[in-house]
Amino acid sequence: MGDSTDNIPVIDFSAFKLSLDKPDYDSEAFKKLVQSVHHALTTIGFFYIVNADFPPEKLERMWKVSKDFFHLPAEIKNKYPRNPKENHGYVHMEREKLNPDRPHGDLKELFNYHPMTAEDSLWPTETECPNFKSVLSDFWDPCLALHQRVLEVMGHGLQLEDPLLFVKHHVKSYENSGTTLRTLYYPAFKDVTVKEEQARCGEHSDYGGITLLFQERPGLEVRTRKGDFMQAQMVEGGILVNIGDLMQRWTADKYLAVKHRVLLDTTSEESVKPRQSIAFFGHPDYDALIECIDGSNKYAPVNSLDYINMRFGLTY
Numbered sequence: 001m002g003d004s005t006d007n008i009p010v011i012d013f014s015a016f017k018l019s020l021d022k023p024d025y026d027s028e029a030f031k032k033l034v035q036s037v038h039h040a041l042t043t044i045g046f047f048y049i050v051n052a053d054f055p056p057e058k059l060e061r062m063w064k065v066s067k068d069f070f071h072l073p074a075e076i077k078n079k080y081p082r083n084p085k086e087n088h089g090y091v092h093m094e095r096e097k098l099n100p101d102r103p104h105g106d107l108k109e110l111f112n113y114h115p116m117t118a119e120d121s122l123w124p125t126e127t128e129c130p131n132f133k134s135v136l137s138d139f140w141d142p143c144l145a146l147h148q149r150v151l152e153v154m155g156h157g158l159q160l161e162d163p164l165l166f167v168k169h170h171v172k173s174y175e176n177s178g179t180t181l182r183t184l185y186y187p188a189f190k191d192v193t194v195k196e197e198q199a200r201c202g203e204h205s206d207y208g209g210i211t212l213l214f215q216e217r218p219g220l221e222v223r224t225r226k227g228d229f230m231q232a233q234m235v236e237g238g239i240l241v242n243i244g245d246l247m248q249r250w251t252a253d254k255y256l257a258v259k260h261r262v263l264l265d266t267t268s269e270e271s272v273k274p275r276q277s278i279a280f281f282g283h284p285d286y287d288a289l290i291e292c293i294d295g296s297n298k299y300a301p302v303n304s305l306d307y308i309n310m311r312f313g314l315t316y
């Protein structure tokens with residue numbers, strides 16, 4: 001772990017928590033929130049949200065149904081494979097390789113939920129995994145609302161002419177965007193055969209807009225500006241936020257999409273246990289044209305859908 005100045009900042013979101021329709025834009029608390037988020041995204045690239053009124057019972061239910069699902073026999077889980085076109089469904093162990101330079105796929109399994117395409121036939125049945133579908137669907141709403149609040153705060157931090165610019169391009173999340181809820185499971189060390197240089201989750205930056213990450217136990221490492229990796233400290237009730245590459249492009253590198261990973265460190269007692277995490281990947285609407293906000297054209301304008309398709313092509 002890095003020294004305390006390297007720790008990921010913890011930001012109090014009460015000035016724009018989920019139970020408030022709007023923040024008090026002129027309040028010191030809101031200005032401090034904007035400034036803290038801006039500082040985090042221009043330096044370490046990660047921050048924890050606390051006091052956002054995120055419903056803890058929804059998170060508890062997510063941990064439980066996810067565990068139930070991942071404990072099902074492989075032949076049941078494999079009935080619902082991820083559909084490459086729509087990105088909804090189950091991805092088995094070693095299938096995804098987030099760092100293409102590593103020789104083997106990641107030691108994790110996951111289930112992606114994308115409401116646009118999540119027909120009944122693409123979910124485990126109620127007999128196979130009771131409440132899985134309803135709990136994932138129900139978790140989507142607070143994630144969507146919170147990620148839109150973060151996008152608005154970022155718009156203020158960057159002093160955009162229209163602080164709602166990012167939000168306005170993240171509104172079709174149900175029908176026309178790559179926004180995805182993902183529940184992940186890293187099996188215990190004793191239950192896997194680890195190949196050379198195999199990671200639980202290889203070094204990568206996320207692809208899209210912003211990510212909300214919920215962690216059940218430690219293990220995530222984030223790359224510092226110096227290029228080494230540091231452990232993300234655990235924060236009680238904290239929701240970790242980082243941005244994806246498309247957002248970095250959009251901000252013309254003012255905000256940074258920072259690499260992160262999860263290793264299987266067999267000398268650490270924590271690391272050999274199974275680990276769960278949940279990621280909500282907010283992605284700009286498929287028809288959004290992503291152009292540098294400062295007019296610099298540092299990156300050529302790119303269509304959101306073309307960009308995500310290109311990135312998935314390199315991962316699977």
Ligand SMILES: O=C(O)CCC(=O)C(=O)O
Pocket residue numbers: 184201206213215219220260262276277278279
């Ligand atoms: O499991 C984690 O903590 C990180 C997962 C992650 O970075 C991802 O799926 O993009």
Ligand SMILES: [Fe+2]
Pocket residue numbers: 204205206260
């Ligand atoms: Fe990630």
